[in-house]
Amino acid sequence: MERSKSALALVLESRPDLPVHCLRPHAAEAAARWFLRHFPGDVLYAVKANPHPAILDAVHAAGVRWFDVASMPEVALIAGRFPDARLAFMHPVKARSAIRRAYFDYGVRVFALDSMDELAKIVAETGGAKDLHLVIRIAVSGDYAQHKLSGKFGAAGAEAVTLLREARAHAAELGVSFHVGSQCMRPEAWRVAMQATGELIRHAGVTVDIVDVGGGFPAAYPGLTPPPLDQYIAEIRDAFETMPVLENADLWCEPGRALCAEAGSHIVRVEARKDDALYLNDGGYGALFDAAHDGLVFPARLLRAKGGPRRPLKAFRLYGPTCDSIDAMPGPFFLPADVHEGDYIEFGLTGAYGATLATRFNGFGEYEEAIVADAPLTSMYGLSGRRQTQGNVVAMARRSGGKA
Numbered sequence: 356m357e358r359s360k361s362a363l364a365l366v367l368e369s370r371p372d373l374p375v376h377c378l379r380p381h382a383a384e385a386a387a388r389w390f391l392r393h394f395p396g397d398v399l400y401a402v403k404a405n406p407h408p409a410i411l412d413a414v415h416a417a418g419v420r421w422f423d424v425a426s427m428p429e430v431a432l433i434a435g436r437f438p439d440a441r442l443a444f445m446h447p448v449k450a451r452s453a454i455r456r457a458y459f460d461y462g463v464r465v466f467a468l469d470s471m472d473e474l475a476k477i478v479a480e481t482g483g484a485k486d487l488h489l490v491i492r493i494a495v496s497g498d499y500a501q502h503k504l505s506g507k508f509g510a511a512g513a514e515a516v517t518l519l520r521e522a523r524a525h526a527a528e529l530g531v532s533f534h535v536g537s538q539c540m541r542p543e544a545w546r547v548a549m550q551a552t553g554e555l556i557r558h559a560g561v562t563v564d565i566v567d568v569g570g571g572f573p574a575a576y577p578g579l580t581p582p583p584l585d586q587y588i589a590e591i592r593d594a595f596e597t598m599p600v601l602e603n604a605d606l607w608c609e610p611g612r613a614l615c616a617e618a619g620s621h622i623v624r625v626e627a628r629k630d631d632a633l634y635l636n637d638g639g640y641g642a643l644f645d646a647a648h649d650g651l652v653f654p655a656r657l658l659r660a661k662g663g664p665r666r667p668l669k670a671f672r673l674y675g676p677t678c679d680s681i682d683a684m685p686g687p688f689f690l691p692a693d694v695h696e697g698d699y700i701e702f703g704l705t706g707a708y709g710a711t712l713a714t715r716f717n718g719f720g721e722y723e724e725a726i727v728a729d730a731p732l733t734s735m736y737g738l739s740g741r742r743q744t745q746g747n748v749v750a751m752a753r754r755s756g757g758k759a
């Protein structure tokens with residue numbers, strides 16, 4: 356894979372015709388080291404956020420050994436790459452064949468579930484195994500997160516209590532898990548979720564060996580300024596102390612975005628400008644999915660040779676290359692006012708749920724890849740020298756008034 360000292364150097368050297376998926380493995384490694392050092396339990400990397408080999412290797416090099424996998428291809432990918440990896444199959448709804456293969460072919464023992472039907476499936480497909488670690492996914496509020504994950508999965512109320520009791524009878528170890536939603540802006544979301552989960556455990560009267568507080572840890576997008584990550588850790592540590600679980604219960608987290616967002620950026624070219632609209636060679640069907648479908652504003656900068664005059668910033672809306680009119684990214688994205696056809700823009704924080712989500716719709720979605728050595732555009736870990744924003748993005752955050 357191509358290597359360059361920075362995204363700017365890459366553009367100046369090669370004027371790429373395709374969008375470029377820039378990888379910064381050093382940023383993923385730093386984020387993983389931060390979590391391993393500060394989280395008072397085990398850190399599982401949520402592979403779905405970015406399964407690129409360079410990111411997996413960086414997270415592994417930092418010392419992460421547990422991986423949250425959600426499909427058979429993810430199980431095979433991680434088991435094949437890291438013989439020392441420990442896999443937790445955390446999708447609450449799995450194909451029978453996936454349960455069977457994960458258990459018998461890959462030695463997976465940790466399975467998430469949120470229904471009695473799934474419990475029956477797991478017990479049947481593992482031949483009534485006695486060494487299962489069953490983790491009950493509890494439904495919790497998604498109100499504190501930018502991207503809610505509360506609608507689809509999770510057992511609630513009496514159903515959760517019954518499931519906890521039934522699963523206990525089949526589990527060598529019993530766990531609880533939840534997901535407060537992705538890009539969670541409020542650390543207290545975890546306290547609220549852990550208290551609610553604790554109530555269900557009390558009602559069920561079961562012993563619990565594992566508390567998995569899921570993912571949801573944020574990155575620093577313009578207009579979405581999270582508190583420092585150590586506040587999240589403090590809330591979780593305190594709430595864990597009060598949970599009615601075994602004294603030596605394990606505490607897990609499953610960060611995806613927080614480990615890999617900063618480790619990716621995306622270089623696109625402006626193909627046309629119409630007033631305040633820029634037409635790009637990538638968009639909502641590509642690596643900028645979240646800008647189109649979730650209203651996310653990525654930090655952005657123009658990649659031009661240094662030394663020219665500084666231009667005032669202007670608000671732009673963006674369009675992707677496909678014919679579909681939903682391929683639009685309202686932003687606003689603040690860029691130098693004279694941006695024109697042929698300019699290159701770098702979007703930061705696309706390491707999570709970026710190129711991973713890209714489709715080949717309309718024939719687009721083909722990228723170059725490069726490893727770049729410069730700092731991410733923004734960082735929660737002090738990597739960019741600015742925790743929240745950089746350059747033009749400072750103006751964007753201020754002027755977009757908290758718009759996601």
Ligand SMILES: Cc1ncc(COP(=O)(O)O)c(C=O)c1O
Pocket residue numbers: 401403404423445446504534536537538569570571572609610611612613707
């Ligand atoms: C079960 C589970 N764990 C962890 C994650 C990672 O979440 P995030 O990227 O918000 O940290 C997800 C994301 O969908 C998930 O579904």
